[in-house]
Amino acid sequence: MALLEVNNLDVRFALRGGDVRALRDVCFSLDRGERLGIVGESGAGKSVAAFSLLNLIAKPGYIAGGSITFDGEELSGMKDRGLRRIRGNRISMIFQDPMMTLNPVLSIGEQMVECLKAHRRISTREARAISLHKLNQVQIPSPETRLDQYPHELSGGMRQRVIIAIALLLDPDIIVADEPTTALDVTIQAEIMDLLLELCEKHNVGLVLITHDLGVVSQVTQRMLVMYAGRVIEQGPTREIINDPQHPYTQGLINALPQMATPGSRLNQIPGSMPSLSNLPSGCAFHPRCGFVNDANGEPRKACLDKVPGFVDSGNCRVACHMVAELVNQQQRDSREEIL
């Protein structure tokens, strides 16, 4: 059994006009030491998926159904008291904006010691020693002085290193990182991602990396999920999805990258934009933008318009698309006929 298993997760936001369903039928799992990327555009639900793991969804949002099992324990519906044992301790989080995450009125050392003492019965002296060790691990120069400095005295890159040190403080099993480098410059981003990757590998820590940057996912993770309008539409090994995406949306997303086109030529754009969650199209949410909605006869596939696609296995990947399902069925029929 996997360390973390999410099944049929359903998250809703109770708004005046009725519930908006931010996540539907989200399923994924994470093994010990595995690195999983969650990719999608803004509004796809990737951050909601990450926050719901530790029940960090603020009202009016709530988990309406599904299960989140971590190391045999059910997290959804768990009381805050129980969650506090896990939050920051066995599953820690890294948030997007290093300027907002640290408390501006506490020194770095105080914040680290506070976190350690909340979970372990140790003296301040011991806690400081552990903090110092972790700051060393994230390669912060002169960590002794940093411990007594305040967040505003550090640059963005340094703050994100401190945040990684805090995330690693209690030797967690999983780190959930929500766009950890989006607010940083490219050279700093490369350093931080290298560091995070190195530490996760060294300490066998699992990583759930939420990002919109396919380049980052491709370099850091082993498996990935692609989300669209609150659903997972494709998942599988990162390399296979990047090299041979099956879902038309994933294909569009990868082909839209400037690095996939010859310089100066027209980019392959996906027409239109992601629908609002409160007003989703019928059937497959991607069908109005999909270039493969028509079948062999040039008619729109009825299933695409009416029915939400379920997952089909295509190689090592799972894809939610009627067109791919047809192809897979066709292939299976062909191979069956060959055997007969």
Place this chain on the structure above:
Amino acid sequence: MTAAVSQHDPKASAATADSREQDNAAPLMEIRNLYKRFSLSGDFLEQLKFKGGKLVREQEHVHAINGIDIDIRRGEALCVVGESGCGKSTVARTVMGLLSPSKGEIHYDGQRIDHLSAKELLPFRRRMQMIFQNPYASLNPRMTIQQTLEEPIRLHHPDWSKERVRDQVRDVMDSVGIDPDWGSRFGHEFSGGQRQRIAIARALAVDPEFIVADEPISALDVSIQAQVLNLMMEAQQQRNLTYLFITHDLAVVEHFGTRVAVMYLGMVCEIAPTGTLFAKPRHPYTQALLSAIPRLEDDRPQHIRLQGEVPTPVNLPPGCVFHGRCPHANERCRQEVPALIDVEGGARVACHGVEEGRL
């Protein structure tokens, strides 16, 4: 004063339009030895301090741009890249006349424009337009799209009839892929990508020849970025536009740019044709920047790790601004500011190491 006015009468600019066709090689925009400082010290009284029993005046400045020379050629897309705080947005704003330079000159189509008054600048403002980063902030929330797009046309063509203005708005909305019937809607009714299209339409409404785009796609999602980039490239072909494109996204630069200027701490460290720069970056900073792009390819490339961080632009380091993080820096780099020198492939690099043949 009269001389200044006659410089901008329509006949004179028609004459320059003729000479433009003869001499296509002359740059459209010339930035000469540009400096921009921002004071951090407040007004005069706040600058007064007691030191050793004496009253002294102290001033601190952010040195945003420190002597850059850039030519922008007609019809090209010049991309300026660099990390946050390197002064690339300040370049865009200074070029547009939104900020006045502390030192140096800006020439547009052969005429100096940096010292002109707002009134004198008006004819140039029609020819150069700007697209801003955040389409959520750059559209007036109280104006309909029709009003937003009509405003620049009326300002620059006060003699146009209502019908002509309306036709122009319809044309420009059509050309950016926004349904002209949506004119009565407000900005908030559109998605980010659509808003950026409207912002582009506003820039195109007065038929400019030069567009400064300050991170026009960084607030947008990947699939929308491609749409907006395509739109900007189409507009460039159809209208023969010249772009100054500010971005931090090197993948976009590789696709979009004719030439690239790499900035670090208010200075240009390398300026080169895009192909040359990506095939053979010469400046150590450019090399580090290119190696940091997260690529889709399988092999995990070795990032060139830079030591330390970008120094503050308040107290500039002496010598080459990059020496503190450069793995190849020597004594000369710590002392002497490198000038841009020509190297092969049409590139210009400001690096002592390249000049001495060490790199």
